Amino acid sequence: MNLKFLETFVWVARLRSFSVAADKLCTTQAAVSNRIATLERDLGVRLFERDLRNVSLTPHGQRALGQAEAIVRMVNDFQRDIGDASNERGTVLIGAIDSIVYAWLPRLIERVKQTYPHVTIDLNVDTSLNLARQIQDGQVDLGLIMGPVVAPHIRNIELCSFDCLWIAASKLALKPGRLAIADLADHPIFAYSKGSQPHQAVLRVIETAGLDAGAIRVFNSNSLATITRLIRDGVGVAVLPRVVVQEFLATGELCVLDVDARLPALNFHAVFADDPGNALPALIADMAVEVASAS
Template sequence: MNLRFLETFVWVARLKSFSLTAEKLHTTQAAISHRIATLERELGVRLFERDARDVRLTAEGADALDHAERIVRAAAEFRRRMSDPKALRGTVRIGVIDTIAHSWLPQLIDRLRHTYPDVALELNADTSVDIAKDILANEVDLGLMMGPVEGHGIVNIELCTFACVWVASPRLGVPDGPLELTDLARFPILSFPRSSKPHKAMVGYFQRLGEEEVRLHTAGLSTLIRLASDGLGVAAIPAATIQREIAEGTLLALNVRQPFPPLSLHAVYQEAGDRPLPGLIAEIAREVADAFCRSVDPLIAW
């Protein structure tokens, strides 16, 4: 049985489109149709129901998909183990959230530069929600983000967890001592962008007050740090990204009774037997994240 035909079957099932699969595998739609027809003849079953607008798995196709994915996964792992890093080339599109960009991304880039000198990285900073959409749409090869992401053929590798700490500028005049949510709500609340998981967590966090009038001012991480440092509000920020500001005293860690939920970070990619690089880079990201966590206070990152 032709492994390439199995890989084609898996991609058609994921993308639900012969044309998108042809684009993904850099071939023609006719070639994709031929591979699927040949595979169906070999197996003696119909894998897809096709009409002018839709491609759907048959019952037999849905049963076959799980087995095909396992075979493709094993082949991809074999390729990864046998690949010579110096021989790998190409461009890898990576979506990354600001939290990682402000912590261990530079170490990852440096490691990749030495490990895969002929691989180009195309980095795009975005929210986890949008990166997940791009991965599912095959517009990003690897996401470094808050996960996990659900979907056929999606691999989630746990990287690390970052604790969040409430902070404010000394000039804002937040009182010392244990603070309740009602104490925080007296000040402007700075939050991550509206579509992000931390923002949703922030909304739920203040719903405990039973008040809907807590006003959240949203921005990306760099802007949040700047606004909080300038005394324009209080913010819950991953402690690993503001160690310098806390050490210099431009931001003070607040003693809040109800801790803000930590951020769980993942490397996420779609398995593809013909493209080992996303999986290889994800494993290196895990090693770099682990080394970063061991270099800081274990209460900050683990």
């Protein structure tokens, strides 16, 4: 039995479309249809019900799916465990958020280059919300984001956590000592992109402090480089992990504020589709865990 035909069956079953599965497998819809027809003929059963709009599994197809996934995954695990890693080839689309870029992404990419010299990395830096959608849509193979992502056939592996701190320019006119949220009212707070976990956390601490919604201005940006530049110029206060601004903290240009509102830590995950035919995202995710733990 042809392993490629089993892999094709898995993707048609998951995506419920011959054409979308063809795009995923970088082949034609005719080739996908031919593979499924051959597999059905070899097994002597129909695996799919087809009409003009929908593709759905028959009872035989439902019974076959779990075993087909296990076989494809087992073969790929065998190739990974026994084969020479340096022979791995292909392109991996990695999506990462700024915090990971600042923290340890360069070390991960260097590790991938050394282990898989024939693997190409395409890098996309975006927000966690956007990358989560792209992972589910198959546009990104591996996401290094604030997770987890709860969706069918999506795996999440814990990477690391960063404490979220109140950061400002040392020259900013704030009273000395411990600060309340109300003490920040004269300055905007930059808190990642709108809808992100840290942005929502800032809104919650303002609400908990009993302040009116308009008492403190919460700005958003999906660029940590932009936020960092703005707070260095004294435009406002930011909510950031130490790793993002550690060089400016070391020079004294920026400082950590003692604010009486603690913010939850930012939890990062490696997120990827549970694809039995493509082991590279899972392998690189394991590398990311090792790199993050050593950082």
